Amino acid sequence: xxxxxxxxxxxxxxxxxxxxxxxxxxxxxxxxxxxxxxxxxxxxxxxxxxxxxxxxxxxxxxxxxxxxxxxxxxxxxxxxxxxxxxxxxxxxxxxxxxxxxxxxxxxxxxxxxxxxxxxxxxxxxxxxxxxxxxxxxxxxxxxxxxxxxxxxxxxxxxxxxxxxxxxxxxxxxxxxxxxxxxxxxxxxxxxxxxxxxxxxxxxxxxxxxxxxxxxxxxxxxxxxxxxxxxxxxxxxxxxxxxxxxxxxxxxxxxxxxxxxxxxxxxxxxxxxxxxxxxxxxxxxxxxxxxxxxxxxxxxxxxxxxxxxxxxxxxxxxxxxxxxxxxxxxxxxxxx
Ligand code: ADE
Ligand code: ZN
Numbered sequence: 001x002x003x004x005x006x007x008x009x010x011x012x013x014x015x016x017x018x019x020x021x022x023x024x025x026x027x028x029x030x031x032x033x034x035x036x037x038x039x040x041x042x043x044x045x046x047x048x049x050x051x052x053x054x055x056x057x058x059x060x061x062x063x064x065x066x067x068x069x070x071x072x073x074x075x076x077x078x079x080x081x082x083x084x085x086x087x088x089x090x091x092x093x094x095x096x097x098x099x100x101x102x103x104x105x106x107x108x109x110x111x112x113x114x115x116x117x118x119x120x121x122x123x124x125x126x127x128x129x130x131x132x133x134x135x136x137x138x139x140x141x142x143x144x145x146x147x148x149x150x151x152x153x154x155x156x157x158x159x160x161x162x163x164x165x166x167x168x169x170x171x172x173x174x175x176x177x178x179x180x181x182x183x184x185x186x187x188x189x190x191x192x193x194x195x196x197x198x199x200x201x202x203x204x205x206x207x208x209x210x211x212x213x214x215x216x217x218x219x220x221x222x223x224x225x226x227x228x229x230x231x232x233x234x235x236x237x238x239x240x241x242x243x244x245x246x247x248x249x250x251x252x253x254x255x256x257x258x259x260x261x262x263x264x265x266x267x268x269x270x271x272x273x274x275x276x277x278x279x280x281x282x283x284x285x286x287x288x289x290x291x292x293x294x295x296x297x298x299x300x301x302x303x304x305x306x307x308x309x310x311x312x313x314x315x316x317x318x319x320x321x322x323x324x325x326x327x328x329x330x331x332x333x334x335x
Pocket of ligand 2: 013015164192215
């Protein structure tokens with residue numbers, strides 16, 4: 001008998017700095033003579049206790065990536081790990097503000113990341129794309145600077161623009177100009193909303209930023225009309241259940257609304273967000289959600305199909321990915 005076919009996976013929501021394995025952060029910190037003991041404990045685990053201290057730990061860990069080759073190593077490591085779990089596609093959020101704070105220009109940041117993705121692709125055939133994000137708690141001017149930098153320095157792998165950071169600061173209206181510019185430049189757009197903010201934060205993101213994808217979006221479940229709107233408007237949620245449980249948005253996976261949202265006809269994808277910070281991986285997200293809610297192989301295939309259909313990639317790439325996805329079904333039938 002052949003080995004059972006694993007579900008091909010796709011990731012739409014992972015912050016590249018948040019995917020840094022602790023041992024890589026430690027190694028680069030030593031190399032650059034930096035002290036990261038405030039955010040990495042003796043067991044090689046990230047240390048944080050709530051969303052605010054998580055964001056702080058994330059900032060400190062990001063600081064060890066100082067050169068294009070550091071970033072190439074990070075993206076190669078992450079995409080190889082993703083491919084090893086059966087992923088065929090990954091989009092990562094990149095943060096030009098964090099690169100700038102570490103002394104890197106936007107261009108060298110992107111070139112480093114792209115080199116790592118190409119190396120991983122040569123070995124594993126995984127496809128990767130980059131979504132540049134503005135950090136909302138850095139303010140409107142900083143978010144607009146990011147989008148101008150992206151538009152002024154086009155790169156074939158940078159296909160999207162997004163908004164992350166502390167949802168509790170900065171109304172989406174402050175970022176509508178940045179999103180209009182991104183959209184006019186042909187970039188796909190997505191925004192974090194409905195993670196720490198309630199349904200109003202989601203409505204504001206939809207109305208002011210005109211996004212068709214939302215990072216998280218899960219607190220829509222608190223507003224019946226909004227759930228219907230998400231379903232009617234084909235809004236795709238980049239759901240990160242492990243992250244939500246880790247950050248205390250829900251106390252336990254079985255109380256997470258991912259299954260209810262899916263049953264209401266909302267388009268769902270599964271994602272890892274900042275995997276080593278939350279003790280997760282994309283593979284663990286698929287398997288824990290499938291186990292908790294009784295999702296079948298076909299249910300999980302639908303998750304990946306939704307992700308590929310919503311991916312910020314060109315149509316030829318999308319079609320190739322869909323063929324790869326379908327071939328997993330054929331392999332299964334032939335098992
Ligand atoms: N940046 C990195 N991870 C994030 C998250 N979960 N929410 C908002 N901004 C982030
Ligand atoms: Zn996120």
